[in-house]
Amino acid sequence: MNKWSNYGKWRHPEKRKELMKNIDIKNNTMKNNTLDKQYQSLLQDILDNGVSKKDRTGTGTLSVFGRQIRHKMKDGFPLLTTKKMAWKSIVTELLWFLRGDTNIKYLVDNNCHIWDGDAYKNYIYNPDYKSENYSDLISSQAGQLVKCQTQEDFINKIKTDDEFAKKWGDLGKIYGKQWRDWGSKKRYGDYEPPMYGGIDQIQNLINDLKTNPDSRRLMVNSWNVGELDQMVLPPCHYGFQVYTRELSDEERLNWMKNNKSNVVLPMRDLNVEFSMDEWFRPYGVPKRAISLMWNQRSVDTFLGLPFNIASYGLLLEIIAKEVNMVPDELIGNLGDTHLYLNHIEQAKEQIGRETFELPTLNQFPTYEGTRPSIESYVIGDFTLNDYQSHPSIKAPLSN
Numbered sequence: 231m232n233k234w235s236n237y238g239k240w241r242h243p244e245k246r247k248e249l250m251k252n253i254d255i256k257n258n259t260m261k262n263n264t265l266d267k268q269y270q271s272l273l274q275d276i277l278d279n280g281v282s283k284k285d286r287t288g289t290g291t292l293s294v295f296g297r298q299i300r301h302k303m304k305d306g307f308p309l310l311t312t313k314k315m316a317w318k319s320i321v322t323e324l325l326w327f328l329r330g331d332t333n334i335k336y337l338v339d340n341n342c343h344i345w346d347g348d349a350y351k352n353y354i355y356n357p358d359y360k361s362e363n364y365s366d367l368i369s370s371q372a373g374q375l376v377k378c379q380t381q382e383d384f385i386n387k388i389k390t391d392d393e394f395a396k397k398w399g400d401l402g403k404i405y406g407k408q409w410r411d412w413g414s415k416k417r418y419g420d421y422e423p424p425m426y427g428g429i430d431q432i433q434n435l436i437n438d439l440k441t442n443p444d445s446r447r448l449m450v451n452s453w454n455v456g457e458l459d460q461m462v463l464p465p466c467h468y469g470f471q472v473y474t475r476e477l478s479d480e481e482r483l484n485w486m487k488n489n490k491s492n493v494v495l496p497m498r499d500l501n502v503e504f505s506m507d508e509w510f511r512p513y514g515v516p517k518r519a520i521s522l523m524w525n526q527r528s529v530d531t532f533l534g535l536p537f538n539i540a541s542y543g544l545l546l547e548i549i550a551k552e553v554n555m556v557p558d559e560l561i562g563n564l565g566d567t568h569l570y571l572n573h574i575e576q577a578k579e580q581i582g583r584e585t586f587e588l589p590t591l592n593q594f595p596t597y598e599g600t601r602p603s604i605e606s607y608v609i610g611d612f613t614l615n616d617y618q619s620h621p622s623i624k625a626p627l628s629n
Contacts, residue, residue: 265301266312266585269536272297273577276531276569283568287628291568297529298564299539303557306588307614308543310536312580314622319344320540321612328432328548329605330410332402335395338388340609344537345401347629349388350381352462353398402461408452410605432604435472439553443474443518467538470524470545474555479506482515485556490515519558522546527565532573532580532625538562544591544612551596552604576625589617 280292301308309315322342329336334349378384388395407414414428431450438445449472452465477485490513507517524542529535543560550557569577592613597606 262305263311263585263588264305265299265308265539265588266310268299268301269310269539270312270581270583272299272531272535272567273569273581276567277574277577277581280569285568285570285628287570289628290571292571292574293566293568295566296564297567299535299560299562301539301543301560303543303546303560307540307547307591308560309540309589309614309617311586311588311617311619312583313536314619315536315540316622317540317614317617318342318609320537321544321609323537324541324544324548325605325607325609327406327409328607330406332404332407333395333399334401335388335392335399338385338399343385344627346381346385347627348462349399349401350378350384351629352401353378353384401463403454403457404461404463405452405465408454408457408465409450412451412454436549436552436604439472439474439520439549439555443553443555448472448474466528466530466534467524467526467542470522470542472546472549473521473523474518475558477517477519477556481519481556482506482510482517485515486510486513514554516554516556518555520546520550520553520555521557521559521561522549523561523563525563525565529564529567530628531567531569532577533627535562535564535567547591547594548604548607551594552598570626570628572628573625576623579623583620586618586620587616589614591615 275297276292276294280294283291283293285291309317309320318340319342322337322340323344326336326342334345337343337345378387384398388399409432410430411428412431435448435450438448449469451469453468458464522542522545524538526538529538539560539562542562543557546557546560549555592615594607594611597604
């Protein structure tokens with residue numbers, strides 16, 4: 231059991247003030263936004279060193295290979311400030327993954343449209359699209375039954391026709407299926423609830439963090455080789471690993487200061503053995519910090535990567551909340567890291583912008599104790615403090 235070896239310093243008010251002042255200084259220096267600067271440097275790296283490559287979309291890219299993003303969560307929530315980010319869409323997509331859902335109906339109903347193109351492409355290239363089955367048709371303004379000729383028609387049909395959404399809104403065995411239901415016998419296109427009989431990797435991860443936090447097997451994988459052909463798009467970010475460490479007494483005191491401001495430090499006789507852990511326990515002070523590292527094979531650096539960074543930052547916050555740990559470091563390992571050729575000018579514009587201070591994430595509820603728990607979150611649970619950014623920069627999405 232850890233003993234508070236520096237307790238004597240805290241017994242004297244002046245010494246205590248001095249140490250707490252040092253903690254304040256450390257906190258103040260943690261607000262420097264290096265994330266945007268890393269991102270801008272990555273954009274410049276691609277412009278300077280990228281090689282021209284063809285791609286499946288036919289757009290063409292400038293590409294580099296093997297890059298990394300690192301961010302300390304204590305510096306602020308990792309949402310870029312050099313362009314305005316669609317926060318609600320980021321939250322919606324992550325919760326969709328955590329629900330084990332693979333149908334865009336949930337996304338569309340919550341005004342998140344980042345998977346619309348993939349679903350529509352799957353629809354128009356499917357052999358059934360050429361059938362005369364009236365369940366595939368919509369009513370035109372003239373009252374005639376016609377195919378969904380545009381993506382807008384298709385999405386409106388997803389919104390309004392549950393049977394159509396059930397058939398054509400499903401994207402196959404993508405992220406949510408692999409995270410929450412790996413290996414189940416659910417067929418492509420089935421509209422079944424999550425946890426259908428396979429392996430729930432997310433719940434297993436949470437259980438392992440509680441029982442064996444030093445494990446080197448704290449991983450979640452989306453790259454299910456045997457089911458890649460049953461996905462509209464193989465996973466770009468194909469797996470993540472978490473890592474925990476014990477917090478120092480000073481770090482736990484710092485957490486107390488930020489989260490339990492009304493708590494007064496104890497005054498004890500120096501001759502009495504004192505356990506810092508015993509003092510922390512009633513206040514639920516975390517014992518560990520947790521970091522997350524994700525791996526990504528293909529990186530749409532202008533449109534996709536900012537979403538990925540924020541999404542995995544939010545996932546780290548959620549997992550940390552579930553297991554009562556402090557979010558520590560977020561790391562992204564990036565494979566083919568590219569700019570589409572129709573994003574070049576937008577990237578140059580963003581490189582030239584000054585950064586703002588990163589926002590912070592508001593406290594959100596813990597659903598520990600319900601089973602299953604982590605999919606109980608709703609979009610409104612996650613709000614930001616002090617998010618200041620430059621305007622958004624429009625760019626086309628290549629599907």
